[in-house]
Amino acid sequence: MNRDMESPDIPCREWKGVPENCTNAWKEAFDVPSEGYFVPGYCPVCGAETLRRYYYPGCTQAHEVPGMLIPKPGSSWEWCSSCRSYEHAQALVPAYWCAATLNLDHYILTPVPEVLDQAISTIDSGL
Numbered sequence: 001m002n003r004d005m006e007s008p009d010i011p012c013r014e015w016k017g018v019p020e021n022c023t024n025a026w027k028e029a030f031d032v033p034s035e036g037y038f039v040p041g042y043c044p045v046c047g048a049e050t051l052r053r054y055y056y057p058g059c060t061q062a063h064e065v066p067g068m069l070i071p072k073p074g075s076s077w078e079w080c081s082s083c084r085s086y087e088h089a090q091a092l093v094p095a096y097w098c099a100a101t102l103n104l105d106h107y108i109l110t111p112v113p114e115v116l117d118q119a120i121s122t123i124d125s126g127l
């Protein structure tokens, strides 16, 4: 059994930052609240309808105040599953975010959303 995290039969897929001439359109495309991983709309880079996002709350939990939703400090990933453009940033996890935390080891997360994309693709295919 190959117990490596990296499966050898997954081809090396290149991720790239969002092209400078698309950054504004990219921000607008992701300026849409989505409660889950799938962001409605089209990728400003390649035009595919495969925008994804993920927030990972940091270790610091926001102070819970009854009746108030307070964003939690964490990290965000925004990417296109088709052309593999991505953005990763420190971000506040929005109060509307209620997607389940993916069942993966968060210590393997990197700025590149490869692991996230694979995990979400599994959900997408109904598994």
Ligand SMILES: [Zn+2]
Pocket: 043, 044, 045, 046, 047, 048, 080, 081, 082, 083, 084, 085
């Ligand atoms: Zn794209």
